[in-house]
Amino acid sequence: MEISRTNLSKLMLDLMLYASITILFRLMGRKASHVALECTLQSHPNMVILGEEVVTSKLTLFDITKQICDAVQARADQDKYHGVVLLPEGLIESIPEVYALLQEIHGLHSQGVSMDNISSQLSPWASALFEFLPPFIKKQLLLRPESDDSAQLSQIETEKLLAHLVETEMNKRTVGYPNHFWHFYYFNFSGDLLPLLVIQVALFSLKAQAQG
Numbered sequence: 001m002e003i004s005r006t007n008l009s010k011l012m013l014d015l016m017l018y019a020s021i022t023i024l025f026r027l028m029g030r031k032a033s034h035v036a037l038e039c040t041l042q043s044h045p046n047m048v049i050l051g052e053e054v055v056t057s058k059l060t061l062f063d064i065t066k067q068i069c070d071a072v073q074a075r076a077d078q079d080k081y082h083g084v085v086l087l088p089e090g091l092i093e094s095i096p097e098v099y100a101l102l103q104e105i106h107g108l109h110s111q112g113v114s115m116d117n118i119s120s121q122l123s124p125w126a127s128a129l130f131e132f133l134p135p136f137i138k139k140q141l142l143l144r145p146e147s148d149d150s151a152q153l154s155q156i157e158t159e160k161l162l163a164h165l166v167e168t169e170m171n172k173r174t175v176g177y178p179n180h181f182w183h184f185y186y187f188n189f190s191g192d193l194l195p196l197l198v199i200q201v202a203l204f205s206l207k208a209q210a211q212g
Helices: 002-018 034-043 051-057 061-076 096-110 115-121 124-132 135-141 158-172 194-211
Strands: 022-027 083-088 184-189
Touching: 022 158, 061 083, 061 158, 083 158, 096 115, 096 124, 096 135, 135 158, 158 184
Parallel strands: 022 083, 022 184
Antiparallel strands: none
């Protein structure tokens, strides 16, 4: 966790200096959000979404997307186009409608339904949600559950899903920011150095573009 805090703190300094991107991080920690909360207290990101708060407030995927977009837009209104959003690994199971969808999928798995046929046997509302989701997340949600019937959280790219939804929504709001292009990156931050190196390359590329 110390590496995560150190890297996040350094990243936020780099973003403040020259970047114009928002990065969504998914932190390890399974269902509990204590790792994300600890990193928040130590590195002070611009926003953190805690699974426990999502459950308590019954926030939907749309609600979370709107919260992030509102935060990004509020910072843009202050000419701040950079930011860091932290997400716990177990966030996807905390979202009510996604959790219910996963329960249906897992139930079909337990009945011996093959992965290729599960989507055709979902209930109408679950099928509608499933079809709304991008292809990459569909495949990940269809993975067989763990032995405790929980989703394979490490394999579900919640950060990529939210980056996709947030970018789509922010592009609809671009009318107020005609000269700005939104950049949203996403990473699964397990605490090693690789994500930071990838981010530094992305920051260098954006800086070069700005100076070119």
